[in-house]
Amino acid sequence: MQKAIKLVKSSCRINSISKIEEAEFKFGTIDLIDLKNIRLGSLKIGKVNKMAAKAAVDYIKKAVSLAKEGEIDAITTAPVNKKGLQRAGFRFLGHTELLTHLTKTKNYAMMLMGGPLKVVLVTTHLPLSKVSSSLSKEKIYQTIRLAWDNMKYFGIRKPRIGVAGLNPHAGEEGLFGKEEKKFIIPAVKKAKKKGIKAEGPISPDTVFQRTLKGEFDCVVCMYHDQGLIPLKMLAFDKGVNITLGLPIIRTSVDHGTAYEIVGKGIANPTSLIEAIKLAVKLAKAKKGDR
Numbered sequence: 001m002q003k004a005i006k007l008v009k010s011s012c013r014i015n016s017i018s019k020i021e022e023a024e025f026k027f028g029t030i031d032l033i034d035l036k037n038i039r040l041g042s043l044k045i046g047k048v049n050k051m052a053a054k055a056a057v058d059y060i061k062k063a064v065s066l067a068k069e070g071e072i073d074a075i076t077t078a079p080v081n082k083k084g085l086q087r088a089g090f091r092f093l094g095h096t097e098l099l100t101h102l103t104k105t106k107n108y109a110m111m112l113m114g115g116p117l118k119v120v121l122v123t124t125h126l127p128l129s130k131v132s133s134s135l136s137k138e139k140i141y142q143t144i145r146l147a148w149d150n151m152k153y154f155g156i157r158k159p160r161i162g163v164a165g166l167n168p169h170a171g172e173e174g175l176f177g178k179e180e181k182k183f184i185i186p187a188v189k190k191a192k193k194k195g196i197k198a199e200g201p202i203s204p205d206t207v208f209q210r211t212l213k214g215e216f217d218c219v220v221c222m223y224h225d226q227g228l229i230p231l232k233m234l235a236f237d238k239g240v241n242i243t244l245g246l247p248i249i250r251t252s253v254d255h256g257t258a259y260e261i262v263g264k265g266i267a268n269p270t271s272l273i274e275a276i277k278l279a280v281k282l283a284k285a286k287k288g289d290r
Helices: 002-007 050-068 082-087 095-102 128-134 137-154 179-193 207-212 224-235 270-289
Strands: 013-017 029-033 075-077 109-114 117-121 161-164 198-202 218-221 240-244 250-253
Touching: 050 075, 050 082, 050 095, 075 270, 095 240, 095 250, 109 137, 109 224, 117 137, 117 207, 117 224, 137 161, 137 179, 137 218, 137 240, 137 270, 161 179, 161 207, 179 198, 198 207, 207 218, 218 224, 240 270, 250 270
Parallel strands: 013 029, 075 250, 117 218, 161 198, 161 218
Antiparallel strands: 109 117, 109 240, 240 250
């Protein structure tokens, strides 16, 4: 952290603490809980490191523990290196999977928002070849439900949910795939019966344009890149990741670790800044909802 401060020519100071009560929470000071789990002499920045990956998980666990105990109101995470986690022996593919494990959350979804677009993903980090077999009526319905339930924290009390199809032209009546008839249509029907304003399946090549025109407040997408490509095209530097369904608030950046530019002082911090701002907004909204 000291090296980073020097690199960007900042005047910030580090306040090393062991518990939240010792934090100063004032401008120009970084309150840093030091778990003392890194040997700085053996750490090479910009390289996948087993020790650093283990430390990253320790810090995530500590943050979750503080949030569950009510000592902090929200968590904002920087990216983790998935290869590092794998090398350190963790079976989790990323933050989302680890956070749901630590909080014992069964129904959850990844929401990403940036600029005028909000997308919620039914499946997350999966090979494209496994998406179809991972879909089910209940999984799609639960994702629609999570999107509907959480939109109130963004100031939208009666959200309109657009549900994307999986196949081109939303399957074209089964001509281009059966997933729409088998899973998506039944899930949307169930959502409507529960009073949720959901429409779909909508052709993936039009649903985002219709959302930008104001027809929908949020799009439920079947797989990772279906939602992330349009979102990053519109708001690459300002995208924020939110995990819906957790008992705690968690926001994150929408990008990876970018080891190739580590130490150069050229990384764009906008996504992290937006993630922190959104965490504050969600924490205030949830407190007001109680």
